[in-house]
Amino acid sequence: MNFTEIDREDFRNLLNEIAGAYMPFGKYGPKDYPPRGVPLTDLPPEYFTWFIERGWPKGRLGELMAMVSEIKSSGADQVFEPMRRARGGRISVRRRRPNTDF
Numbered sequence: 001m002n003f004t005e006i007d008r009e010d011f012r013n014l015l016n017e018i019a020g021a022y023m024p025f026g027k028y029g030p031k032d033y034p035p036r037g038v039p040l041t042d043l044p045p046e047y048f049t050w051f052i053e054r055g056w057p058k059g060r061l062g063e064l065m066a067m068v069s070e071i072k073s074s075g076a077d078q079v080f081e082p083m084r085r086a087r088g089g090r091i092s093v094r095r096r097r098p099n100t101d102f
Helices: 008-019 045-054 059-073 077-086
Strands: none
Touching (some): 045 059, 059 077
């Protein structure tokens, strides 16, 4: 999809769909980030790069992931901020180091 050819209402609908999309499998899925997984908007760029190199998932999930990746790579990540604020902020995907203080 070429974002220069999308009208305002279609873009609003796309953003609403993206806002409700979570990673349903893999290292950012519900197993490690219960209950739904990480929102697509909060996935790290390296994860998108992995899919770019190996292929997107089939179906609508792959389409949404490709669109989020394109939006992020074009520097327009701030378009996701209202979604993040509405759900309480960005989901941290950093692994916590075990506490070694005794």
